[in-house]
Amino acid sequence: MTTPAIPLWEVFIRSRNGLSHRHVGSVHAADATMALQAARDVYTRRGEGLSIWVVPSASITASDPADKAMLFEPTASKIYRHPTFYDIPDEVGHM
Amino acid sequence: MSQADRLNPALQALALRRADDALVLGHRLSEWTGHAPMLEEEMALANLALDLIGQSRALYTLAAELEGAGRDEDALAYLRTEREYSNLLLLELPRGDFAVTIVRQFLYASFVDRWWRAGVASTDARLAAIAAKAEKETAYHVRHAAEWLIRLGDGTAESHDRAQHALDRLWAYTGEMFEPEDAALVAAGICADPPSLRAAWNQDVDAVLAAATLQRPRNGWMQTGGRQGQHTEHLGHMLAEMQHLQRSHPGAVW
Numbered sequence: 001m002t003t004p005a006i007p008l009w010e011v012f013i014r015s016r017n018g019l020s021h022r023h024v025g026s027v028h029a030a031d032a033t034m035a036l037q038a039a040r041d042v043y044t045r046r047g048e049g050l051s052i053w054v055v056p057s058a059s060i061t062a063s064d065p066a067d068k069a070m071l072f073e074p075t076a077s078k079i080y081r082h083p084t085f086y087d088i089p090d091e092v093g094h095m
Numbered sequence: 096m097s098q099a100d101r102l103n104p105a106l107q108a109l110a111l112r113r114a115d116d117a118l119v120l121g122h123r124l125s126e127w128t129g130h131a132p133m134l135e136e137e138m139a140l141a142n143l144a145l146d147l148i149g150q151s152r153a154l155y156t157l158a159a160e161l162e163g164a165g166r167d168e169d170a171l172a173y174l175r176t177e178r179e180y181s182n183l184l185l186l187e188l189p190r191g192d193f194a195v196t197i198v199r200q201f202l203y204a205s206f207v208d209r210w211w212r213a214g215v216a217s218t219d220a221r222l223a224a225i226a227a228k229a230e231k232e233t234a235y236h237v238r239h240a241a242e243w244l245i246r247l248g249d250g251t252a253e254s255h256d257r258a259q260h261a262l263d264r265l266w267a268y269t270g271e272m273f274e275p276e277d278a279a280l281v282a283a284g285i286c287a288d289p290p291s292l293r294a295a296w297n298q299d300v301d302a303v304l305a306a307a308t309l310q311r312p313r314n315g316w317m318q319t320g321g322r323q324g325q326h327t328e329h330l331g332h333m334l335a336e337m338q339h340l341q342r343s344h345p346g347a348v349w
Contacts, residue, residue: 027135037239038135041142
């Protein structure tokens, strides 16, 4: 049910120590405490999480999809920025 | 016959009572599936229901083992009649509106969480193991219901009135939670005696009601009878629905 009076929150979950929080979805909730509970109840039912962040969706400043060409296309031709041209010594291990 | 064996019938009855509590409330919560006010809360209520049904399974299994009559958890859940159920009356009442569901959850969870917490130290290892798992689940039930109750009570005029009305209506069913447990079990350190938890429950409830700007009803005459199988008119209807499949198709499995 759409309830415009209830704000939307973005949910981030960290699944293991050492990993970073990842965006998993969003919930409706009246305030931060209830958003945290809703996130727990909706997104951690199968043991996915060790830590939850919730952020008001309205606090997120997003790029304009119309700016996509200006912002992102120029990088397509700059393949030298990818690290694939370097030989990594075996001793370095996993990078 | 060892002392532990002599306590077995009492422990069996205890496990059955607490299993009935968990199953009946779990079923009432599960009735919200498809009807909750918002998706997030529907998931939350279903999670609470699954916690409780899981607890009931463990307790029924223990009760069946102590009974030693070849019945299993399903036989105890699906093939006993209303008069054989020994749950608290509070838990069988219809789910009502959202305020009734939340007030009931809060009043009961605030009690049973403390009971389970004490149960972690039970001298019966099986009950202690169930308590260790249940206590973490009911701790969240308290938190979830309390946060909602504060928002309903301190919310709009409508949500305040509904929460107060639910509280007034359910209060007479809270006395039954504090009826003494079997004295031999308490003496053997198998479970906490509910009267000993009352002062702490009062404090917990008063703190949340104050934050919710709700009036605590006066302790008047208290309903009783559930532990003896004397139920409200509602349990029979609930069991008819819950048991229908097993009774129509005995032994049916997925």
